[in-house]
Amino acid sequence: MDDLSQQAVPLILNLLRQWLPAEAAVASVLATSELSIFPEESQLVLSSVAHRQTEFAAGRVAAHRCLEQIDYPRQPLLRDDFGGPVWPVGVTGSITHESGVAISIAARVSTVQKLGIDLLDTRRDFSFRELAPIYLSQQEMEKFGTLAERDLQALFCMKESLVKIFSSHVKRYMDLKEIVITIENDSFLGQMVGVDMTGKGRWKHVPPFIVAMASFDLESHKLSTGERQGQDNCGNQQRQGADESA
Ligand SMILES: CC(C)(COP(=O)(O)OP(=O)(O)OC[C@H]1O[C@@H](n2cnc3c(N)ncnc32)[C@H](O)[C@@H]1OP(=O)(O)O)[C@@H](O)C(=O)NCCC(=O)NCCS
Numbered sequence: 001m002d003d004l005s006q007q008a009v010p011l012i013l014n015l016l017r018q019w020l021p022a023e024a025a026v027a028s029v030l031a032t033s034e035l036s037i038f039p040e041e042s043q044l045v046l047s048s049v050a051h052r053q054t055e056f057a058a059g060r061v062a063a064h065r066c067l068e069q070i071d072y073p074r075q076p077l078l079r080d081d082f083g084g085p086v087w088p089v090g091v092t093g094s095i096t097h098e099s100g101v102a103i104s105i106a107a108r109v110s111t112v113q114k115l116g117i118d119l120l121d122t123r124r125d126f127s128f129r130e131l132a133p134i135y136l137s138q139q140e141m142e143k144f145g146t147l148a149e150r151d152l153q154a155l156f157c158m159k160e161s162l163v164k165i166f167s168s169h170v171k172r173y174m175d176l177k178e179i180v181i182t183i184e185n186d187s188f189l190g191q192m193v194g195v196d197m198t199g200k201g202r203w204k205h206v207p208p209f210i211v212a213m214a215s216f217d218l219e220s221h222k223l224s225t226g227e228r229q230g231q232d233n234c235g236n237q238q239r240q241g242a243d244e245s246a
Pocket of ligand 1: 083084085161163164167172174175
């Protein structure tokens, strides 16, 4: 791992701690060949190339450390049908790996219902602009298509963090174009077409990485959809309440 990446990791961990509730866990592990994971986990990547086995192990070790931080025993984390880690009942979390480092976040579902994280090394040797039709819908192409390369990378990274929170809910293959993003400075909201679930997130460029973290929180979802406070989907008080307060 190069110096710039190494310097960025502690900054990213600090950011994640700021973005997450205090009870949540954060851990990073460098991808080296000496990491020890459970045999059931190693089995999942037995036929993969060495590099993939190493990044997988780093992700699992980071996730095990997160479990320990929230007082769950270290245990095998298998894989669901769509590639996501299967967390113990009562826990949500996410794993990302990039350029020799793995980062995991986790929390009890009583704290936050779903978490997603994505790390992207901005020194990629392909153009996110050229690939935009793969991850932007037609409407987004019109809205975001002229953004600078770095902003397109950020948009992609946000969408990947959102896939990780939506995936276990929709339980089917997801296309990044199905996720509609609204960005406001360093925050974003993501909605999946046809799914009543809005993820919220934070992102930051920490050279050479962009990090994006998405979460789904039932209470704020109820608030934003008006389920608890008699609001409509736009957050307006329903007629009676609105009239009363007028
Ligand atoms: C799935 C996806 C988000 C992974 O992100 P990535 O940037 O390629 O890779 P990252 O290193 O950031 O993350 C990889 C980790 O994400 C996790 N992950 C993979 N698929 C996941 C899913 N469907 N839901 C939640 N987490 C997932 C895994 O822990 C994986 O690491 P592991 O295999 O070592 O356990 C990305 O490939 C993607 O968006 N693909 C397009 C849509 C797609 O493939 N959908 C299929 C799933 S519905």
